[in-house]
Amino acid sequence: MTTIHAPRPTALEVQTDNYLTHSRGFLSWALTLDHKRIGVMYMVGVLASFFVGGMFALLVRTELLTPGQTIPGVTADVYNQFFTLHGAIMVFLVIIPSIPAALGNFVLPIMLGAKDVAFPRLNLGSFYLWVFGACFTLVSLAMGGFDTGWTFYTPYSTTSPAGGVIPVLFGVFVLGFSSIFTGMNFIVTVHKLRPPGMTWFRMPLFLWAIYATAIIQVLATPVLAITLMLLVIERTINIGIFDPSMGGDPVLFQHFFWFYSHPAVYIMILPAMGIISDLISVHAHRHIFGYKFIALSSIAIAIFSFLVWGHHMFISGQSPLLNTLFSLISFSVAIPSAVKVFNWLTTLYKGNISLTTPMLYALSFLVLFTIGGLTGIHLATLNTDVHLHDTYFVVAHFHYVMMGSALIGMIGGLHHWWPKMTGKMYSEALGSTACVIIFIGFNVTFFTQFYLGSKGMPRRYYDYQPEFQVYHVISTLGSYFMASGFFLTAYCLISSLIGGRKAPANPWGGGSLEWQCDSPPPHDNFATQPSVGDCYDFRSLRWDEATQGYVIDPVLAAEAAKHPLH
Amino acid sequence: MTTLPTTHAAPHDAPEHGGHDAHGEHAKYPFLQHHFDTPAHQFGSAKLGMWLFLATEVLFFGGLFVAYAVLRARFPEVFSYASHYLNTIMGGVNTCVLILSSLTMALAVRFAQTNKKNAMLLCLVLTFMGAVGFMVIKYFEYSHKIHQHLVWGKTFYVPPDDAGGEAEKLVLSKAPELPAALVVANPAGPAIPAFEPIPAVEVSAIKAANKAPSGLSTPREQAKEEGLPVASHDAALEHPSLHLSDPKMPANTHMFFAIYYCMTGLHGIHVLAGMVMLAWLIWRGARGDFNSNYFTPVDVGGLYWHIVDLVWIFLFPIFYLIH
Amino acid sequence: MAHNTSHEHNASSEPHPLVGHLVPMWLLFGVGTSLLVLTAITVAVRYIDVGEFNLVIALGVAVVKATLVALFFMHLKWDRPFNLLTFVGSMAFVVLMMAFCLMDTGQYRASQFKGNPPDVESTLQANAPGAPVARFKPDAP
Numbered sequence A: 001m002t003t004i005h006a007p008r009p010t011a012l013e014v015q016t017d018n019y020l021t022h023s024r025g026f027l028s029w030a031l032t033l034d035h036k037r038i039g040v041m042y043m044v045g046v047l048a049s050f051f052v053g054g055m056f057a058l059l060v061r062t063e064l065l066t067p068g069q070t071i072p073g074v075t076a077d078v079y080n081q082f083f084t085l086h087g088a089i090m091v092f093l094v095i096i097p098s099i100p101a102a103l104g105n106f107v108l109p110i111m112l113g114a115k116d117v118a119f120p121r122l123n124l125g126s127f128y129l130w131v132f133g134a135c136f137t138l139v140s141l142a143m144g145g146f147d148t149g150w151t152f153y154t155p156y157s158t159t160s161p162a163g164g165v166i167p168v169l170f171g172v173f174v175l176g177f178s179s180i181f182t183g184m185n186f187i188v189t190v191h192k193l194r195p196p197g198m199t200w201f202r203m204p205l206f207l208w209a210i211y212a213t214a215i216i217q218v219l220a221t222p223v224l225a226i227t228l229m230l231l232v233i234e235r236t237i238n239i240g241i242f243d244p245s246m247g248g249d250p251v252l253f254q255h256f257f258w259f260y261s262h263p264a265v266y267i268m269i270l271p272a273m274g275i276i277s278d279l280i281s282v283h284a285h286r287h288i289f290g291y292k293f294i295a296l297s298s299i300a301i302a303i304f305s306f307l308v309w310g311h312h313m314f315i316s317g318q319s320p321l322l323n324t325l326f327s328l329i330s331f332s333v334a335i336p337s338a339v340k341v342f343n344w345l346t347t348l349y350k351g352n353i354s355l356t357t358p359m360l361y362a363l364s365f366l367v368l369f370t371i372g373g374l375t376g377i378h379l380a381t382l383n384t385d386v387h388l389h390d391t392y393f394v395v396a397h398f399h400y401v402m403m404g405s406a407l408i409g410m411i412g413g414l415h416h417w418w419p420k421m422t423g424k425m426y427s428e429a430l431g432s433t434a435c436v437i438i439f440i441g442f443n444v445t446f447f448t449q450f451y452l453g454s455k456g457m458p459r460r461y462y463d464y465q466p467e468f469q470v471y472h473v474i475s476t477l478g479s480y481f482m483a484s485g486f487f488l489t490a491y492c493l494i495s496s497l498i499g500g501r502k503a504p505a506n507p508w509g510g511g512s513l514e515w516q517c518d519s520p521p522p523h524d525n526f527a528t529q530p531s532v533g534d535c536y537d538f539r540s541l542r543w544d545e546a547t548q549g550y551v552i553d554p555v556l557a558a559e560a561a562k563h564p565l566h
Numbered sequence B: 001m002t003t004l005p006t007t008h009a010a011p012h013d014a015p016e017h018g019g020h021d022a023h024g025e026h027a028k029y030p031f032l033q034h035h036f037d038t039p040a041h042q043f044g045s046a047k048l049g050m051w052l053f054l055a056t057e058v059l060f061f062g063g064l065f066v067a068y069a070v071l072r073a074r075f076p077e078v079f080s081y082a083s084h085y086l087n088t089i090m091g092g093v094n095t096c097v098l099i100l101s102s103l104t105m106a107l108a109v110r111f112a113q114t115n116k117k118n119a120m121l122l123c124l125v126l127t128f129m130g131a132v133g134f135m136v137i138k139y140f141e142y143s144h145k146i147h148q149h150l151v152w153g154k155t156f157y158v159p160p161d162d163a164g165g166e167a168e169k170l171v172l173s174k175a176p177e178l179p180a181a182l183v184v185a186n187p188a189g190p191a192i193p194a195f196e197p198i199p200a201v202e203v204s205a206i207k208a209a210n211k212a213p214s215g216l217s218t219p220r221e222q223a224k225e226e227g228l229p230v231a232s233h234d235a236a237l238e239h240p241s242l243h244l245s246d247p248k249m250p251a252n253t254h255m256f257f258a259i260y261y262c263m264t265g266l267h268g269i270h271v272l273a274g275m276v277m278l279a280w281l282i283w284r285g286a287r288g289d290f291n292s293n294y295f296t297p298v299d300v301g302g303l304y305w306h307i308v309d310l311v312w313i314f315l316f317p318i319f320y321l322i323h
Numbered sequence C: 001m002a003h004n005t006s007h008e009h010n011a012s013s014e015p016h017p018l019v020g021h022l023v024p025m026w027l028l029f030g031v032g033t034s035l036l037v038l039t040a041i042t043v044a045v046r047y048i049d050v051g052e053f054n055l056v057i058a059l060g061v062a063v064v065k066a067t068l069v070a071l072f073f074m075h076l077k078w079d080r081p082f083n084l085l086t087f088v089g090s091m092a093f094v095v096l097m098m099a100f101c102l103m104d105t106g107q108y109r110a111s112q113f114k115g116n117p118p119d120v121e122s123t124l125q126a127n128a129p130g131a132p133v134a135r136f137k138p139d140a141p
């Protein structure tokens, strides 16, 4: 924020051209190479999938209201399909692409001051691969669905009578390539398109997170792809590599699957951590504490994440030696995660906190991620996991981290960048109420499940002992409450499109480059190459009543330039 | 822009763009995309992107290499036995074909860099021919194996055209005895059999298993000398499932062929994809798209072709050259 | 990192590349020939029995060949170090996965079915009726 050459247009000036109005018509979107439009299309797709996946979740929860059958017509087999669909949609169609592909696509090049990502055509291609993969999921439903669980464990997945297994395997394969290409694109973009002056350690932390995520996407996803291909040929021509009755090795499948899927949980959480780093610093108006630690811990997590996959396989027959090793290494992953949490807390300490909606999401994240991460340690403890494996405890753990952290981070980021993406401000009252409802509903739903699991309720069961019922009812009611929060969020955001106040360029007081261009950004992002300073130094920003946003005050800027923070 | 390409001069993490006269560069080089500053910037980005893609290819194949290693560690005797069914000569020739096509690909890049359009096209066509040659040889290998019922899965033992059930009888009579522990007296009893550790396969057994059925890869004379049963050549032709009558065939031999078809099949698919890519390069090259300033597609396409070669360089020894 | 122009042997007669590295002809042919020779060697070694070393030699030769292809045909010798890192790193991850998986394999040896699929299938049927076992499909190719 030290030097700004180009005079900023004030928000009162009429904007004639932005990326939304730049060209019109269906094809101008369907064939666009503009990363912002691609990001918006991803966002629409991801949110639509989130709605569908959420409906399945509500069906699952409703079915569990009573032991035995609750919803007429939902037999155990149908129930298996429900939770499988819920899991597969949420993981592969929602959480994995949500932050990198949707928000990342929109924000990353702007944060870099670049005109676009390195390979715009590939970017559009990734989006269509995503659409294609989503279509395969629909095809699978038409062909009889699938009931293998999102983990596709063999030998069940190779013998399951459900008709839609092969199409969905193919769909996930395609989605994997969508994710790979996005990752490749972002790595090259970060390497090659940084503006002069933006050294690695001047990048916003969100970019570090996306970069670390992209490393995982590129290195881990191909293994999933080949595993799914092996499953497909196993199912079609009985090749036998995972089939114990033919001398194959079903545990090898689990090795393959978790070699991807453990890193994949970091594909989900790392970008959310990046968002949180930015949200906390911007909305507390305080320089991020321990920048380098947060940045490097992202890379550390990315590398470590490849060394712990066996903690999902403690009771699969994995050797005691590996069990011990994996348990030990899993503990060590907690270190970089904790480094981040402590740095965020320190950033908040004595910060000038604005309790905006994004900040509320960031604070929710802190609570929920801490619970989720700590229960991860319970699960990574070898002997504890023997008791907890495949119970609702695991379900609660991964919902705290996947939904409570990754998804909440995404929704927080969506609120943070919504003014930038749409040019409209949403109602703070509605937004923050929805956030509180979601937070309460989430905890009611999933904290209960920790208790259920530790009492021995197995996951993925249709029926259960009557003494569990009261907890299932609490959990289900919580999920309804949480769902109402999401509907309120949807109302809040959609209504802002219609009646929202026009967004200023910098509504929150952010220092990274995207806040230097208009809301919504023009087609080319920046007319001239923007200059780069320390994006967490907010001292030169001043609240401007006229535009209802933050502007750079030349006096403050000159003052700040005299006393650099680092 | 006569100085050194930035690709080589700058340290890898220095941001490269912005330092040049962006507009001049774009006017001079029509192929330069709007978000890159110089041809070197664009070229370097494309190469980095391709290398990342190659990294994904390495992991894609890597999964199968891991499966190979695990299976081989479980059934060492199977691998040393079954590898004799593969034709080393054909495999070796195919290796040479791929190496030569890699060479012509590298030459094509060089000719593109030096504006020798016809030489470049010739090299690309030669590379394409190499790919075709590879696939033709592969086709003969595959069809021969399939004819002999050297295939994956249970069809290895029970061929679909085995009307009289002869092959099944063969395999049942020749298969090693199941460990007694597996046969549960009372089927309603414990579903999990009490496993006794099976003694590791003795080295001598592996050695014996090394001897493929005579008439395949062990010279018949040598086999006779060693007193092995020698199947007559005619029998080998008449009875496609000859392997089933070999008393030395270890259990789970089909696993070798399962992983063999997976790995070489996936590699074959990559060769086919490479042919599509080469055809595209030839078409664009003939149109005159490439010159010493702009040859990125040839270069990154070449990288892809070399990795296909590289994978084969590893596939060849692990399947054809094991004892 | 080697400097590109210093490797140029016929730079005067040919246009200097704006981007990329021009690999001299003799080097390309030299590498090609070495690859063919190495292939011949590795095939020849197959017919000599040196026990476990056969595998070591075969893989060693493969590694040398791969290195030649990567360094010269794929220009890694003159390329940015990060591209090399990407490539070597990706292989390191494969090795990592292989190492962990192999640590496991010895453990299951005991629980392996020692038989061919038709028998194993009937044994499994007897021992664990109804367990998910891939059924033999007679009409499979």
Ligand code: HEM
Residues within 6 Å of the ligand: A151, A265, A266, A268, A269, A311, A312, A330, A331, A333, A334, A337, A372, A373, A374, A375, A376, A377, A378, A379, A380, A381, A385, A388, A389, A390, A394, A397, A398, A401, A402, A406
């Ligand atoms: C703080 C570090 C973490 C540790 C030590 C940890 C540990 C574990 C362990 C040991 C399990 C296996 C439990 C079992 O099946 O018995 C598990 C399951 C799981 N974890 Fe974590 N975890 C951590 C963070 C995360 C994060 C950040 C995410 C996602 C964003 C995540 C997602 C999951 C999922 C999805 C499962 C269940 C997969 C399934 O079986 O369906 N974990 N975790």
Ligand SMILES: [Cu+2]
Residues within 6 Å of the ligand: A261, A262, A265, A308, A309, A311, A312
């Ligand atoms: Cu995990």
